Amino acid sequence: MPWHAACPAGNRAAVAGDLAAAGERRYGLDSVVFSYAASAALLCLAAKRPRPPLDASVLLVGDPGGDLPFAQAETQALRHSLYPAATLWGEPPELTDAPATPARLRAALTGSRCSLFHYAGHAVIDPGHPGSSALVLGGQRLRADSIIRLRSETGLGYCVCLAACTTHLTTQAFDEAFTLATAFLVGGASTVMGSLWRVQDAGTTILMFMVHHHHLAAGMRPVDALHRAQLWMINPRRRVPPSMPAELREQIGHLDLADPVMWAGMTHQGC
DSSP states (O other), X not given: OOGGGOOOTTOOOOOXXXXXXXXXXXXXXXXXXXXXXXXXXXXHHHHTSOOOOTTSEEEEEEOTTSOXXXXXXXXXXXXXXXXXXXXXXXXXXXXXXXXOOHHHHHHHHTSSOEEEEEEESOEEOOSSOGGGOEEEXXXXXXXXXXXXXXXXXXXXXXXXXXXXXXXXXXXXXXXXXXXXXXXXXHTTOSEEEEESSOOOHHHHHHHHHHHHHXXXXXXXXXXXXXXXXXXXXXXXXXXXOTTSOHHHHHHHTTSOTTSHHHHTTEEXXXX
16 A cells, blocks of 8 residues: 555645645645555564665666666666666676676675665566566566575675565455565665556656655655655656656656656655
8 A cells, every 4th residue: 555645535735845846736745755565574574684885786777678767767777877887787788797697696785885776677477376476577477486595705784675566465365465565675775666556667767767866865764765766757847857868767757757657656765
């Protein structure tokens, strides 16, 4: 349930401060920073993991299947504008460091210095067998039942951003709390962002750029960076940061960024 998008019918209260113009719809996230937890035990597990500094290894995986142009633009923009030293896997080959494979990804996430993993691509959900849900890496898949076995060599946690469809959608099987996002928390992450529904490609690219902008430029915690990015999406007086590439800027005029479909599906878990 995206409680951060809760909005009483007919509520047209003005939003305080400079977050939105007077007379606009007020959402739950206008008053509260939302983070979700599948269980108290999982929240405590994530909270115990110290996180490495943000200037440690950043791993970006963009469009490993080669059919999501905005996923490519997303990870290219993140490396060019915010994380110039990041490792980038995926498509197109001439602009990335290597193909993304399950084995390569498992090795990177269990290494000693991974601080942030951002995935922009496809995800598949298996309603009857949650462990078979997976991130799609070209012709291969990184399954949830493999993700839960990931462990960092140092015990440090890391931030995971899953900019893909339904990465925090629960299944109809026995455990409705088991998603790709919670699998990463079990497997060693300290904080995870995942989506509740099928995301809009271009809109998600804009949202995730702003998440990383606030996380890096303003030094915000991941949960606060997501919150601030979602407030930016619904703000008609939003200011586009100079670091946003022209390719992304051009899309803003073609999108209704304030539509909850664009921003409300992304959720935060962990610490």
